[in-house]
Amino acid sequence: MEKNRALDTLSALAHDIRLDVFRCLVQAGPEGMAAGEIAQALQIRPNTLSNNLTLLSHAGLVRSTREGRSIRYFAEMATMTALLGFLLRDCCGGRAELCQPILDQIACEC
């Protein structure tokens, strides 16, 4: 990931509602959620949610498909992992013994 895309991604996540929406979709997993379901779960007005979903989408953090009159959204984990890779790049200047303890702490809590 290049810097400008990393900035877009970070800006998209650095927002109260959008962080909630993204994490909601992360937890929903591959089934995703319809916009209306998200709005109800998080108590957000539909236009506010729509604006924020558009922003998340431009940042590549979510993707969507129409399903009848609903639109279903999914978290795009590949973008998240690309961001994490960017943030950790050159984290130890080639000294793996400095880097490994950091990586060890990143663990999926499932």
Next chain:
Amino acid sequence: MEKNRALDTLSALAHDIRLDVFRCLVQAGPEGMAAGEIAQALQIRPNTLSNNLTLLSHAGLVRSTREGRSIRYFAEMATMTALLGFLLRDCCGGRAELCQPILDQIACEC
């Protein structure tokens, strides 16, 4: 990490100059860099850098110690890993087979 601290951390990083500064310090490693060295390396005015360092510091992403008339800054990797843990929390709803491919892609490039 709780949500509000995650938001602070993301907001701190979601800024052109601050992302550069943080990554500069990440790459500098445990030796850190004096404020003036950072300013020179990235061509930033001293007061602008100072404001942004203060913000990074409040977000817990850097720490500093005075050294003569300079002040030396260091990246705080523990905060970064805490953020990554927060972003990945419940990423697979307990289904490790969904989660593992994501974790496999996060690798230190050293």
Next chain:
DNA sequence: TCCATATTTCATGTTTAATGGAAATAAAAT
């Protein structure tokens, strides 16, 4: 003590982003 260097703080004008109401589009049901 007085000066030079390193960094921070303050005040301010400008830009940028967020909010929410109202209207518009899109699909399905009657």
Next chain:
DNA sequence: ATTTTATTTCCATTAAACATGAAATATGGA
């Protein structure tokens, strides 16, 4: 065809963040 439901777009107002010049603080040297 008309209505209902789901979602988006448009727009105006409000609020927040940013960069910058100038002054202040802190340390070390002459």
